[in-house]
Amino acid sequence: MSNIDKRNRLDEEVFTYRVTKDNKVFISYMGRQVTSLVGKEADKFLTRISGQDFKAVQLVMAKVTGNFKRGNEKDSKRE
Numbered sequence: 001m002s003n004i005d006k007r008n009r010l011d012e013e014v015f016t017y018r019v020t021k022d023n024k025v026f027i028s029y030m031g032r033q034v035t036s037l038v039g040k041e042a043d044k045f046l047t048r049i050s051g052q053d054f055k056a057v058q059l060v061m062a063k064v065t066g067n068f069k070r071g072n073e074k075d076s077k078r079e
Contacts, residue, residue: 013054015061019046027061034065 017027025037025045037045045064049057 011055013058015058015065017045017061027065029065037064 015027015029016031017025019025019042023038023042023046025042026033027035027037045060048060052060
């Protein structure tokens with residue numbers, strides 16, 4: 001996994017998820033919701049993360065969210 005996460009961003013908890021009663025999954029990046037999964041996609045995601053360690057779960061969430069960043073996001077730490 002070191003080849004995938006060269007900047008060690010997945011060691012931090014940058015992605016989080018929450019599951020609702022009706023099995024919808026909401027994935028957030030740095031506290032902001034970036035995607036939601038329903039139905040078969042949500043079931044597939046929950047199956048993929050079950051039994052995984054923290055960093056592997058972070059990687060799955062990174063792959064599921066896809067290319068949502070375009071480089072024009074403001075980093076509140078830099079301001």
